[in-house]
Amino acid sequence: MSACSSAYVKSDVDQQIALYTRCITGGDMSKGNLAGAFTNRAVAYLEKGEVDKAFADLNSAIHFYPRMGLAYLNRALIYQDRGELDAAFADLSSAIKYAPSRVQAFAYTSRARLQYLRGNCAGALADLKVALVREPKRAEAQELEAWGLANCHEGGANHPPIYTVSGGENRAP
Numbered sequence: 001m002s003a004c005s006s007a008y009v010k011s012d013v014d015q016q017i018a019l020y021t022r023c024i025t026g027g028d029m030s031k032g033n034l035a036g037a038f039t040n041r042a043v044a045y046l047e048k049g050e051v052d053k054a055f056a057d058l059n060s061a062i063h064f065y066p067r068m069g070l071a072y073l074n075r076a077l078i079y080q081d082r083g084e085l086d087a088a089f090a091d092l093s094s095a096i097k098y099a100p101s102r103v104q105a106f107a108y109t110s111r112a113r114l115q116y117l118r119g120n121c122a123g124a125l126a127d128l129k130v131a132l133v134r135e136p137k138r139a140e141a142q143e144l145e146a147w148g149l150a151n152c153h154e155g156g157a158n159h160p161p162i163y164t165v166s167g168g169e170n171r172a173p
Contacts, residue, residue, distance in 0.1 A: 004029075004037050007044075016044040035065030042074055051078060069099025073107055080114070089114050105135035112144055121152030 007019030020041035024034065042057035055078050061071035076091035092111040099107055108131035115124035125148050131141040 004033070004040075008040065013044050013047045017041055017048075020044065031064045032068075035061040035068040035071065038064065039068060039071045039074065042071070046074070051081070054078065067098045069095045069097070069107075070103065073099055073103060073110075076107075076110065080110075085114055085117060089118075101134065105131040105138050105141065108134070109138060109141045109144065112141070112148075116144070116148065121148055124148055125152070 002023065004020065004023040007016045007023065010016045010019065020037050023029070023037045024041070029037065038057045038061035042054040042061065045051070045054035045057060055075065058071045058075040058078070061068045062075070065071075072091040073095035076088045076095060079085070079088035079091060089111065092107055092114065095107040096104055096111065108127045112124040112127035112131065115121070115127060125145065128141050128145040128148065131138055132145065135141070
């Protein structure tokens, strides 16, 4: 079993990081697989609360494979946590474009939350509509849609709460 395959099934985060590091430094991976290893190690770093290391790994993943949707998605959540909402919005748009369909509802829901913060209720509701088509039982999207329908009006909207990476409630699957 390769180091990357072993890392994926380990429950100990430090072991995951060590195995992904060995995989990354091994030198015999395609750019796509290398980007996947960086993305997975970034998720392990996030679990440890090492956000700067995770951010660096996500940047590396995107450098090696610019179509790595999960890297954009996780980096967007870090940007959001840092208050860099324009960068988060751009990364969520890239995540929607490149991420596997199994996580697109999450990306649309996250981008809708940012749309609300920007005062763009129509954009938020449009994103939520797509999220709910892709995953009809997604509770967060249902709640945000209900919030938007109840609170969006011509004068703007109050802002729904933002879940942060550090809070663990807005992490990519």
